[in-house]
Amino acid sequence: MPMKGRGTAEYRTIDRWDGGVGWLAYPNEQMQRASHALVGDDDGVWVFDPVDAPDLDDLFAEYGEVSGVVVGLDRHKRDAARVANRHDAPVYVADWMTGVADEINAPVERFGRRLGDSGFDAFTVKDSSLPPWQEVGFHHEESGTLLVPEAVGTAPYFRAPDERLGVHPMLRPLPPRRPLRRYDPERVLVGHGEGVLNDAGTALRAALSGARKNIPNVYGKAIREMLS
Numbered sequence: 001m002p003m004k005g006r007g008t009a010e011y012r013t014i015d016r017w018d019g020g021v022g023w024l025a026y027p028n029e030q031m032q033r034a035s036h037a038l039v040g041d042d043d044g045v046w047v048f049d050p051v052d053a054p055d056l057d058d059l060f061a062e063y064g065e066v067s068g069v070v071v072g073l074d075r076h077k078r079d080a081a082r083v084a085n086r087h088d089a090p091v092y093v094a095d096w097m098t099g100v101a102d103e104i105n106a107p108v109e110r111f112g113r114r115l116g117d118s119g120f121d122a123f124t125v126k127d128s129s130l131p132p133w134q135e136v137g138f139h140h141e142e143s144g145t146l147l148v149p150e151a152v153g154t155a156p157y158f159r160a161p162d163e164r165l166g167v168h169p170m171l172r173p174l175p176p177r178r179p180l181r182r183y184d185p186e187r188v189l190v191g192h193g194e195g196v197l198n199d200a201g202t203a204l205r206a207a208l209s210g211a212r213k214n215i216p217n218v219y220g221k222a223i224r225e226m227l228s
Contacts, residue, residue: 011053015187015195019143021059022189025051032155032193033078036147038140039063041119048072048138049149049191052079057086068092068109068116072149074100074134076191081106094122094136125151125179131170137179144186146200151176152207154193160214160221165196165203167211169218175211180204 015022020038035050037060044067045060060066066087069080074097084091084106093101095110115122115138125135125148138147152158152165159166165188167175184201196203 011056011059013059015189015197017187017197019140019145020045020063022195023053023056023059024194025053030155030157032153034189034191034193034195035078036189037063037066038118038120038145038147040067040115040117042067042117044068044118046070046115046118046120047080047083048147048189049076050079050083052082056083060087067118069106070115070138071097071100071104072136072138072147073191074132076149077103080104092116094124094134096124096127097134097136100134120145120147123179125149125176126171139183139185145189146183146185146187146204147189148180149191151180152188152204153190154196157218157221158192160210160217163203163207163210163214165190165200165207166214166218167207172211172215172218175208177208181208 011023011025012027013023022034022036033051036048037045040046045064047069049072066089068089069084070092071080080091081104090107090109091104092109092111095112101108120138120140122136125137126133135150152167187197188200189195
């Protein structure tokens, strides 16, 4: 199983509900890069951290017209420009992010605490130079949707055996409790793996509280997989 898929993608849908849908462009890759198309308060589709795939526009069309494409992590430029240009929509980048907008070959809109007319509040998950990490999360209060691009995930390398949701291995020593513990979401969508759609608040609290104590399990599993 490759770490990251290449070539022609055949996506698989995940996290589908009335307010949006997610997809894995390369379902068999280890990274399980997840992307989402969510309906905003403007009735438009907001596309988060997309990895492109054939016929993906048909999936967007089920929910409406694309209002914007969003980069939630400095490393998640992915196919944002390609998708945005195809739909004549801008790429949205947080106003505090550096070194991202200049690398996007598409019109860029900056945003602060609100993501355009989407109804999503934006908040800083992490902004650090060591490790280099600029991440913005999104919360839609009415729908109970929390989207976290990288700090938590459900791909196997994020999780200890007893976790439904896990903190990124690099962040486990200092988990991002302050920006995330304020939320009790109905669903948690992530940038790696399928989202948590049931009892998501409990899963998020468990991930944050158990991040450090589960370090041996997560790191040990990673070492065993490397040696297998």
